[in-house]
Amino acid sequence: MDNRIKELRKNKGLTLKELAVEFNEFTKKDRENIKTISYSTLSRWEQGVTEPSLNTWQKLADYFDVPIPYLQGLGMSKQEAIDILAQEILKPENRLSPWGDYDDEYNLGELLGSWLHDRLEVSDQKYLTKNDTQLNADEIYDKAIKTKDINFFKAIIKKYVNVVNDYHFLSTLNISDEIVYMYQFRNVINSQIREYYGYSSTVTDPATSNKLLDIVLNVKKVLDSHVEDSEKIDRLIEIVKKKTKKTNHA
Structure with missing residues (x-):
């Protein structure tokens, strides 16, 4: 199982050397328990050649603001979650008109696509892969659906869907059991959608x-x-x- 140090480092836009400098500064007050590290040490950790100590795992998790299980590679990565949800929206059976029934909690792609359509802003046009005209929100969504612009949907999922930033939740997912993790996604996303529209929701219990x-x-x-x-x-x-x-x- 690969850890996610490299993934989280790249999300911050840092090189190995930059992360080593930042992490050493972050752990400065705890130098008795956490030794300074070099970029080569970080590289070995990322590749799984060596592993951090237990104390260092905890400090790395604190630095990246993620739970240790997620950092160590358990569950589903943020990018994997974004990819799966974008693919669900673009499945042929889920490519509804923008005015589909967002209450259909049993069809995740349809549910999510319809809600994201309602959330779109004109500024989200910048996420379209190809566009040369000014569009309104309805036209943006319609164009993304027609061109199967998966990168557009990945971008707006990252922007609007809370669960892809919930590292505790992601670390609990069993990626080998699609039925169960898709149910869990539906549960959490439906809760966010119902809250957005002002409906009460029992699934938060x-x-x-x-x-x-x-x-x-x-x-x-x-x-x-x-x-x-x-x-x-x-x-x-x-x-x-x-x-x-x-x-x-x-």
């Missing part, structure tokens, strides 16, 4: 969120099992009944 995720995991387990479809349906109905009953009595 951790207990409720965990129960819903539990349902998803159980449903996935049934769908992955090697049994007849009729038996799968019976099992799914039973899961929903049990979990709904527990949620209502919680």
Whole structure:
């Protein structure tokens, strides 16, 4: 598993030498526990040739303002999250007209695309890959959809979607299980969207969120099992009944 020191360094626009200087200054008051480092030491860390000490991992996490698990490479990177969400919007089945139903929380690409359309400002035109005329917000979105301008969508996701900057959340994602992490994305993004439009949202409650995720995991387990479809349906109905009953009595 590769750590994310290089990714975070580049996000800050720093060279190895510049980061070494900044980090040494950042740890100056804790020199008894954290030794000064050279750019060559940083390079070895980035390549995984050697590893920082536990204290240094913590200081690096403090410097970059990320949790240690994210820094060490757990979960999904910010760029991976941005790429996945942009691709969801541009999937053929999700390339809705800008006035699609943003309440469709079960279709992440459609949900996110419609909301981003509402968020666009005229200044976001600068993110279009190719453009030579002045456009309004509707025209900007329509052009990005028609030209499948994925770089445009990556830029506005980075600008407007809070979850791609939530390193704690990203470090918890299991990138090997698409069903689960896409559900988690829908949950968090739908919460931000409902807040934006002034709707109440139950998904911000951790207990409720965990129960819903539990349902998803159980449903996935049934769908992955090697049994007849009729038996799968019976099992799914039973899961929903049990979990709904527990949620209502919680």
